[in-house]
Structure formats: C-alpha cells, structure tokens
Amino acid sequence: MYMTSENEPVPVTAWAAGEMKASSPPDSMENRQKDKPTKGKKGKAARTLLRRVCKAVKRPFFACCDPDRVVRLTPQTDALDDSEVTPVPGPSRITSTADADPFTPDLVCLPVRPPKAEPDQDESQFVPEEESLPEQDQVSTDLETVPFEEGPSEIEQESEDVVLPGSVSGSVSGSVSGSEQIVSEAESDTEPEPEIELPQGSIVSFYEVGHLIASGKFSKVYEGTHVFSEKLKVAIKCIPKRRVDRYLDIAGHCKPVLAEVALMLRLGEAPSCPNIIQLHQWLEDESSFSLIMEYPEPCRTLEDFILLSGSVSEGQARLFMLQAVQAVKHCSERGVYHGDIRSGNILVTLHSLELKFIDFRCARLITSEGFNSGEYQGSTAYTPPEVIRQSIFHAEAANVWALGILLFEIMHRYLPFESFDQILHDYIKMDPTLSTACHDLIYRCLCRNPAHRLTLEQLEEHRWMKA
Template identity: 80%
Template sequence: MSIFCFCVFSGSFVSLFEVGHLITSGNFSKVYEGTHAFSDKVKVALKCIPKRRVDRYLDISGHSKPVLAEVALMMRVGEAPSCPNILELHQWLEDESSFTLILEYPEPCRTLEDYILFSGPISEAQARLFMLQVLQAVKHCHERGVYHGDIRSRNVLVTLHSLELKLFDFRCARLISSKGFESSQYHGSEAYTPPEVLGQSTFHAAAADVWALAVLLFEIIHRYLPFESFDAIQHGYVRMDPTLSTACHDLIFHCLSRNPAHRLTLQQLEEHRWMKA
C-alpha cells in the first residue's frame, strides 16, 4: 500500500499506520484509509481535522485540559455498553495544528446515500431493517445525553455483506439540554432541517431527530428527498408513493408534523405498527 500525505499527520502517527487513499474530503476534515502497521494489517479510517479558532471543546474526566467536542462526545457514546450501530472511535491524537481520529472501518462499505442511489429500489421490509438500526443509534446517543446534530444518509455507513448500519460524523454533536438549542446553533444538512429551526427561536433534540428520521425513511424508500427548499420544508406538501403501506404513510405523516409537539416521540416511533411489522 502506498504511503503519502504525511504532512497532515504527526511523526508518531506515521510510525503506527500506513496511510492509503483519500476516502472522502469535506470542508472541515479529510478521511483516509489506514492500515495498522503492527496488527495484521487491520484497516481503519483516519479522520484528519485541522484546528480552527471556532472549535468547541468539552471538559471530560481523566483529561487535564478540554477535549475537542467531536472527540469528547464520541468517547461518551462509545463507553460500554456501546451501540453496534455507531462507528467506533478507537483512538485519537492531537498535535499543534490538527486532530487525528482513528475510527472503525467496516469493509466493504459505502454510505447509505450511495447505497440508495446505486442499489436499486428498496423494499419496505429492507427500509424497516435500516430504520430500526438508525433509531437504535439515535436512542443510544440520547441515553448518553448526546444530540448528533446531523442525521442524514451521508452520515450512515452500510456494511455491504451484512447490511449493518453505523452512524458516524459527530462534528455537529452537542450535549442535550432540557432548554433546547437556539435555532442559530443548528448546523445539520439543509434538506433535513426541521421547520422549527426556520420559524422559531429554539428547537429540541428529540423532535428534531424524529423529523430527520422521517426524512431519512422517505429518502430510503423514494430515492429522493421530500423537500427541495426551506420554503417547501415550512409550507410544502409531502407527496408519498401511493403504493406504500398505510402504516408507512401514517408513520412518515406523523413524524413530519410541522408542529414538533404533534410529532411522534422516539419511543412512539419505535413502537409504531410499521416498525413492528
């Protein structure tokens, strides 16, 4: 395997891993394939995050100084007993200019977004299998007091041979507050934005996640997103495939209520007859 781009990693890091091809690149990080040099060539994902002045940090026990929020919250959700539907953080390193996260890398895998685009039509039964797994990941985050903040198909991995799903990318994650969050603090995908973020001063983690899960289910089944603009999110009509079961229609309809108080709760979503079918 070729080794390159050492400039983004510290010297101690290079001695542990062979850095392979670029998996994905975003505005705030780059993710490379990595191979552990001393552990039977175990594959990992290496996420390199340049330090920025706007980075958020959290105090966590066992550390003498605050830790990058993304790292701290991944450590929080990763404490035993962990959730198999959340990508595991193996280790993290910090130098003067960046953080490097050493992450679980299931192979072969692709994002759920790519799976939806290239796999062909997805049945309700398979969609249910996917939704049950993402829901477990979201519930686990909430049990640990963590709001992921950016649930979407691009942030879910599908392990192709087992169809096991794993939620990842905690860049937007925050500690859950009973008071909710200011709408200006929402940094998730525009297509998944709940209407209260657009029309109210505050929003709450649970209601926002139920909205995002319904958008995700719609996308899985229809292979496109239900809303194309902020105006559609606030005022548009959701057109669902008429061949879907009545239970599926009912679940999506009640999770996409524009009034967050009228949406299903996470518990009600899990207990809905479509999820139990």
C-alpha cells in the same frame, strides 16, 4: 607754595585738587531740577511706546473673540492646501481685510484643521491642549448623524476562542464519566479551512496512511493499515484546528478536549452501540487532530447505497430504520444530540447491511432548555420547521423529523424538500404503492408542529416498525 590762614604751607598739588573739586558743579537741587524734565520726557515716551505695542498685540485676540464683528474675507489665490497646513498652538490662522487700519487691523480667526492621522498614530495627539472637548450631548448628536456601518452578520462572525496549544494524545480507555462543561462555542462554520493532508505512506501512531477515502469541508479521511498486521484496517480522520473549535472538559483529562472527540468517547463507553462508529485513539499536534476509528470494509454511505442499489423494499427499509432508531436512542441516553443525521453520515456495511452513524462534528450535549435555532448546523433538506420558525428547538423532535426524512428518502430515492420554503408550505407526495402503515409513519414523523409529532418511543412502537 602758598600760605593758609594758619600760616601753614599748602602743597600745590592739594590746592590744584581743591580747585578742581570746587570748579565741578555740585549735585545741588537746582541741577537735579534741571535734569528732571529731560528724564521725564524719555520715560513718558517709553511708556507710550509700550502701551501702543501692547494695544497692537492684544487687538487681534479681542477681534477674534468678538462674536458680533463681521469681517469681509479677502480670497487668497496663493493659499496653501488645507491638507498641508499644520496646526499651531494659540490663535488660529489670521487674515486681515484689504482696507484695514495698519495699526488697528480688523482680524478674524479661522479654524485650524488638524492633519489626518497616520494609521499607526493616535488621533488624540492632534487635539489642541487649549481647546475643550465637546460635551457628551454634542458627541451623541454627532454620532447619530454619522451613517451606521453594519458589521458582519451573525453567520459571518467568529468567536475569539484560542486553539489550545500543545500536543496531547488519548485513547478510548480513558475515563469519561462525569459531567462535561462547555469551554468554547463555535458561532459559525464559515471560516476558511486550512489545508491539512496526510502524505500516503506516512505513519500515524501504529498505522500507515493509505489512500483518501473521503474529503469534506472540515476534514479528510484516509484508510490506515496497522504496521504489524495488514488485515487490521482503520479510518484516520484528519481535522485541522480552527479558532471556532469547541472544547469540552471531561473527567480523566487534564485539559479540555475537542468536542467531537469528547462526545465520541462518551458514546463509546460500555455498553456501546454497534450502530455508532467506534473511536480507537486520537492524537493532537499544533495544527490538527487525528482520529483513528473503526473502518467497516467493504462499506459505503447510505446515500450512495440508495442511489446505486435500485429500489429498496419496505422490509429492507424497516431493517435500516430499526438500526437508525437504536443509534439515536443510544445518543439520547448518553445525553448527545448528533446534530446532522442524514443519509450521507450513515455507513452501510455491504455484507451485513449494518448501519453506523459517523461524523459527530455537529454533536452537542442535550439540555432541557433546548438549542438556539441560530446554532443549527445540520443539512438544509433535513432542517425541522421549528428551527426556521422559532428561536429554540429540542433534540428529540428534531431527531424524529430527521428519521422521517430518512425513511422517505430510502423509499423514494429522493428528498421530500429542497428548501426552507418547501419545508414550511409544501405537501408531501408519496409513492401510492407503499403500505398505509408506511404512509402513516412518514406523515406522523413529518408533522410540522413538534408538539403533534411522534416521540422516539412512539416511532419505535409504531405498527410499521413492528410488522
């Protein structure tokens, strides 16, 4: 133990601690000045390193954006195929020159080609977020340089009308008075027809399906026999549904009706015309329509009658023409344009020589504005010249032209024209043994200018028709 100045004993341990404390260098200004140069050197070295790193990182971006820099690219023999390269955000693929400084390389940005989109992927996902889309003017210029690929022609195009679902049945007894409204229009009839057949022996309504009477592009017609009376015969027309079918709104029906059915119902209203086939009943299911119509037996088409019966006298031809005019007049009075008058669409009852117009598939409602010539669906040989030359044609003039062609065919057993060019330019060569009145009627019905053509009333009052 030692004594302090106050003569108090001090423990050794406290003294030792005081000595140790006194022996450690104090945090004096001198010491701090000695340490400062060492710390400053280290900070300066760190800052220099950071500046070099930042400079090295920034230099590629500045080199890419310099429009005046010209860099020679070194070909890469082991480069990947562009189609296998996937895009990455940020700077594009970077290629350095051969003699570039390792610390300050001369770099160039190559454009990244996005991979081809899969069929079920949206191509917009391949547009980089950081790149802006081209301006509108640039887009227009690009579109102009791309070759235009023409779509299908007007004849090949199809409308997007939907076949009305459900099963509906109707009969002639339904009211069809009131105005019809066109719901859908068929642009063409080039759509392939689905195959719809009625098995022989099957039952449609109260009729047993018999043998096939006729088969066409748009329908099939079968003979039908009433299950309770074998003497009652009908014709059952089976029509497959198509997307381009036309439908009409008619009074007395809760939904639009197939145009052919609607117009036949209108024509069948009392007083009906004996020279137009009568519709007894119609049925609809998910895939087809079934029209049950009268079946005059025995009968054949006027076309077959002309070819198989030999020459037809003017008196017999006059009887046919009077009935044909009555049928066309009845259609016109009910506001219906048949659309496909020809010898193949007229039935002849063999025992009475009574005519009946059939097949109203092309029928339309008559309008004062006329019809678009592109919508004409009749036979080529019966096409009036205004359909070929003009954009609009009218029902009455087209009907008179068709009746003139029909009379020529009855008297000569062949058609006067077989093509559009002949319709527009050829002369009519008629049998010189025919009467002058018959020549005159045919010439005036087949006048190429519809304004100079006979009207339906003038045709009916012509002297040959009155003979």
